[in-house]
Amino acid sequence: MIGPALIVLFGLGTPLAASQTPSVPPSDRYAATARLIREEGLRSEKAFAMLADLVRTAGPRLPGSPVAAKAVDHVQSVMKDLGLETWLEPTRVQHWVRGEESAKIIAGAGERETDLTISALGGSGPTPASGISARVIEVASFEELERRKDEVRGSIVFFNRPMDRTLIEPFRAYGEAAPFRAQGPSRAARLGAAAALVRSLTFRLDDFPHTGMVDYDPAVPKIPSAAISTEDAEVLSSRLKTRPDLSVRLRLGCANLEPVMTANVVGQIRGTEKPDEVVLLGGHLDSWDLAVGAHDDGAGCIQAVEALRLILKSGIKPRRTIRAVMFMNEEFGSSGGRDYAADPRRKAEKHIVAMESDRGGYGPLYAAVGGSPEARRKFAAFEPLFQELGLSGIRPGGGGSDVGPIIAAGAVPMGFVPASAAYFDVHHSGHDILDNVHPRELEMGAIIFALLAVIAAEEGI
């Protein structure tokens, strides 16, 4: 059923379902709704205010932490205040804590010790309290690691592979360099390494380490592992050129504690005609601990909540259910996304569309629709609406780690792709603060989410 927005458009006195007016071009049917959503969104910029509230109430939201639990409560109360139907769904998460940490180049003859800026990688265990002091073996590839395997035993392996700045797509550059963080420590441990240092995954040369999860191989020791800032990666590499036998002392106080039961937060507008058909909007509520996770992924969570607020405000009573899910534990393996898909409640539901925003709260470049050619063709008819919102149009795409299992179960992936030139400046680092999010850019993502959701909920797939 269409609310007041489309009544204005058609000038009718009674509600009229969009699908009952085949003579109107498809995109025209939603022109007035798109306008209401845009005007309310851009005028109020509520997404930014909500994000500010979230990160001030619940800053660094490591899975299993008390702050993450506070974020669950906070977001659920925001959803309640908006008038959404809301509940929690359980998920068990890895509970990792950071401790004191430091690294320094041990002085050679006539030298002073040099501090290195590092941060433990997620999942890393601690060093002994006195630290690990060992020779550093620098490698830029797994091939180089294999070539130098005879030197690795007892050493600190230093993966110094920069993200390739010459690539246009930052996520591709990240994808090429991320295996050294995710798999590097266990590859080094297999050869007997005592610890691992990994160059931070960013295009910038600065003194901020970028952390992230290690995908430890259970078959080998989980050696202590840390990200080193790009500036100090350069320092260390340069010192190794003149003194190849130099040693580093690494101290990490991090630890893996017992897993914790926590929750995904769900809020929804129930569909008026087909309530068991669900259009899902998602973000992940957990974050890294080096800042407040404003872009990653406070932005995505808040865009989903704001999209629902915009839909309510526009007066739409969607035919199908539109649901926002704040997934827990994306940063430690996406158990929230898997548990959501596996929850018994899903048996009585059919997710027709799943969207996720987890590429930063930057200005959207284009809307994305994946799935079958038919789904893409159906949405192509609505492209002018997105072009009027300043996007280049609709392109194939969508998906994400938390909605992956729901998409695997048949939901059509949708979403939008934001500008990402600056994303890896902040990703998993101390730079991921509210000041680096722009209110208007953030809001545009919520607006695109809202419009995609309304169309999907009204039209079906």
Next chain:
Amino acid sequence: MIGPALIVLFGLGTPLAASQTPSVPPSDRYAATARLIREEGLRSEKAFAMLADLVRTAGPRLPGSPVAAKAVDHVQSVMKDLGLETWLEPTRVQHWVRGEESAKIIAGAGERETDLTISALGGSGPTPASGISARVIEVASFEELERRKDEVRGSIVFFNRPMDRTLIEPFRAYGEAAPFRAQGPSRAARLGAAAALVRSLTFRLDDFPHTGMVDYDPAVPKIPSAAISTEDAEVLSSRLKTRPDLSVRLRLGCANLEPVMTANVVGQIRGTEKPDEVVLLGGHLDSWDLAVGAHDDGAGCIQAVEALRLILKSGIKPRRTIRAVMFMNEEFGSSGGRDYAADPRRKAEKHIVAMESDRGGYGPLYAAVGGSPEARRKFAAFEPLFQELGLSGIRPGGGGSDVGPIIAAGAVPMGFVPASAAYFDVHHSGHDILDNVHPRELEMGAIIFALLAVIAAEEGI
């Protein structure tokens, strides 16, 4: 003639003009060049380093000021160091200087005086040293000004028209509100106003005034005029609601001095076959004085210079001349652009293409080609190159205030359109600093400039 870049592409031992190989798809002919330009640009990010040099050497560059003169010398020496042919062309500019300035709401009974954050508008004359103390008449439109014309004599007219945040296109919102800054003061003066305050042109609510030029009508007194920060516009408006007769004391120490002879800075790569046919890349070297003009328009100037550096570095020896012009005095009426077009040197030249970057150094969204349908069709064949650089494609557009006269004389407008959600946050204000420019986004503009210029210089129009 095509340099080493395309020799690599074609695998030939001798240079080969692109236009001699009709069997190769047009965009393929430049694929290797595009790659060289992209790789050198993104790897080095020299545009940002050059911009940092410029704004540190010559910060706020008001036309006619000693700092602007220093900028002329600096940019010319950068061009010389790159090996460009370079010279200056004279232009006469308005020389306006800011002085001490302040404004306060004069206390009513039992109140304290309230300071207002203001900055004189460009071209404004001073108040008497004791200031102008007068009642404030707030209006949101010229119609409202006319309705209240009987109250205006001797007053301070306060134009409080916000930029419309609900519009998708920030330049449209600016265009709708800018007449209150440009024409408002003279419209008020015609009715006998003593001074004018104009709400700053930004979507943000903050305490930074945004200045800009007043287009004073010579037929009426040039009344003192200042921009007021958006926060203080709200304060003043709210105070006027409870005390409609309140007065403000405005003190401006600005002055218009004698015009100054200064220069546009020109640097070029001379064409090998048709040196008198010119592809022009432009930005304006002058800026406002409230910050260093990093986005407006240090960014555009440096993108033009960096584009020429990238072309040199890629080994291209272009058939036609590719020229960068740093125009002077855009902010006070674009005399530099007009004098460039009218310079006698132009008689021996034909400008086939003119591009200008003056919308901030943000990430380019699409390339723009204007002019005849034939010109647009010709460039459409090269669209895949721009899509590979992450742009949505080529759309109609181009132009700008400095290249306007050259386009009027027959040059085809081209360029690119950057993301602009944040542009009016910084425009003409204290926020226009280097920290608000992103190195990768800035560089992408230079890369697009370079590729458009190479294609235009090789292919003609």
